[in-house]
Amino acid sequence: MSATLMFGLSLLALQIVLVVFAPLIAPHSPVDADPMNILKPPSWHYWFGTDVSGMDILSRVIYATRINLLISVTAVVIAFVVGVPIGLLTGFYKNLLSTLVMRIFDFIQSFPVFVLGMALVSVMGQEIWNVAIVLAVLFIPMFARLIRAEVLSLRDRPFISAARCSGATNVAIMFRHILPNAMTPAIVQVSISIGMAILLTAGLSFVGAGVRMPTPEWGLMVANGAQQMILGVWWAALFPGLAIIISVLTFAILGDAVKRLAEPTSRGEQ
Known part of the structure; x- marks a missing residue:
């Protein structure tokens, strides 16, 4: 097992621990505002400082791991479960219905992903599950096309004829x-x-089209903290921003590792 894969698994394990044990790890409530401790810099009492509402940033970053991973994993699982059968059927059966489905996917993918996500969330409402469903709709064509392409290359192979x-x-x-x-x-x-x-969830919240306050969410925290950076309050946006970077990096590393393991030539080189 490579050092890169071990690093990715370690980051993933850390996030899983934060998701499962957030109530035990977080030193303060993630949603209780304290007007007496507004914009406090990092200290022994508030390790990551406090935000404009007096909420503890460390606690909100920890709890936001739950929200961001819940939305992201749920969206991808739904997209996988729905997209794979659609790709299988449209690739195996070449008929008018398959063509119509692919044209619908072309229509969905012709829009900029972020703009379409904003439009769908504004229509459905800014709730956690609505954001997950919107992201799933955006990802279904991706999985369907991947499977369809593979099916088209396999359906006429000799072992299928046999x-x-x-x-x-x-x-x-x-x-x-x-x-x-x-x-x-x-x-x-x-x-x-x-x-x-994760990036789309944070981006939607950053522009005000994702989850709403006081829900702890990384993009929402960055948006609120960015307004204070001109005043020298760097901690309010820095720590949730780092959390986004680490989380996205984790899954990028794991995705690359899975790809290497899935390729016979890569396995041979390792």
């Missing part, structure tokens, strides 16, 4: 022979997409 000759049904061919051989790109994409979802 399966037909042996009497296998279309359902058996799709799920027993094609899908297991087409899953690798989608599995690799899961980790990368989680990192993308």
